[in-house]
Amino acid sequence: MEDTWGIPGPTFVGIYLLGFSMALLFVFAVRILTRSGAAATTAPVQALSAQELACLTGGPRRVVEAAVAQLVDAGRLRASRDGYLEVADRSSGGTNPVERTVMADVARHGRRSIVMLTHRLAASDAVGEVAARLVGAGYLVDGELARRRKAIGMVPVVAVFTIGVVRWLDAIASGQPAGGLTAALAATGLIAYALYRQGVCARTFEGANAVGRARVSAPAELVAAGGFTSHPDEMIRESLSGRRGASPGGDSGCATEGSRRG
Structure with a gap:
């Protein structure tokens, strides 16, 4: 029985995981760029209100x-x-x-x-x-920019995952062992979903510094x-x-993805 695409199953799983890891690095690089590359169009706020x-x-x-x-x-x-x-x-x-x-x-x-x-x-x-x-x-990432960069960052992840699914379907159809690939797809699928659900932090790094300087x-x-x-x-x-004995809340600035323009 010939291996799908001429690549043995264990070898393909290794290649798939390597490709997915590189795709993850791309996601993080895009998100770091998004938070650090916001061009200031006005003078920085000297003292935050x-x-x-x-x-x-x-x-x-x-x-x-x-x-x-x-x-x-x-x-x-x-x-x-x-x-x-x-x-x-x-x-x-x-x-x-x-x-x-x-x-x-x-x-x-x-x-x-x-x-x-x-x-x-x-x-x-x-x-x-x-x-x-x-x-x-x-100090803040524009909401539209954040959504666009997030979509761009997810492209390699989706591409690699799709290739893995195609290989898995072909292996199942041809009766080849696919246990290792099944586990890899399950794990990477959960990671991809988590990345999709997680928004880009609204604050830029300069914004985070401004919060740290605030008194x-x-x-x-x-x-x-x-x-x-x-x-x-x-x-x-x-x-x-609305409740008695409440304790002070914490910082939630990165819970939202970007900020819209007025």
């Missing part, structure tokens, strides 16, 4: 959280233990576009769920402007760095996070 820090550490939803924390601390919004916000002072609509968007939304609904507010306003133009500013400064002390800055559960006031922390 609370909302810019929030965008780098937790993405769009964290930007809204930082704005809410600032408005609550300024006495313009009132947070209740059941996780709702109400307008407490209508004399000012906020000091920046995100805060004004938050105030307008809460005022329009009268009583607004914090969870719903952060979910809805994360996609607002005001939050998009914060992300776009950081993209221009080279936080004000309540809104602490929320920007760690979410509602990092607010220093226990009563406000419980109201904003």
Whole structure:
């Protein structure tokens, strides 16, 4: 019985694994390039605002959280233990576009769920402007670029895996042993799926450095760095996070793939 393509089964498995390893190296190289090669179109941000820090550490939803924390601390919004916000002072609509968007939304609904507010306003133009500013400064990866680079990086992985599947089908059809190739395909298929599911970290390396240099002390800055559960006031922390005795949250800046332009 002749070997498929004239290559013995064990030899093909070795070649397949080598090819897949090289494809993985290509994936990582593309992702590193994506995070390091963002060209700055504006001057780098000298000192991150609370909302810019929030965008780098937790993405769009964290930007809204930082704005809410600032408005609550300024006495313009009132947070209740059941996780709702109400307008407490209508004399000012906020000091920046995100805060004004938050105030307008809460005022329009009268009583607004914090969870719903952060979910809805994360996609607002005001939050998009914060992300776009950081993209221009080279601190965030543009979302479209991240998706395009991710697709490019996966091409060799898919190509090698497809060749392996074709060889496996041919081996099965011709009655040749395919145990080793079956195991290799199963393992590499899981790795390929994990890579596909994993997004490119939104922060560039320069953005990560900017986060490392940031000094936080004000309540809104602490929320920007760690979410509602990092607010220093226990009563406000419980109201904003919706639970008692919560511990400070961690950095989640790389949980999302890229950031959209406003």
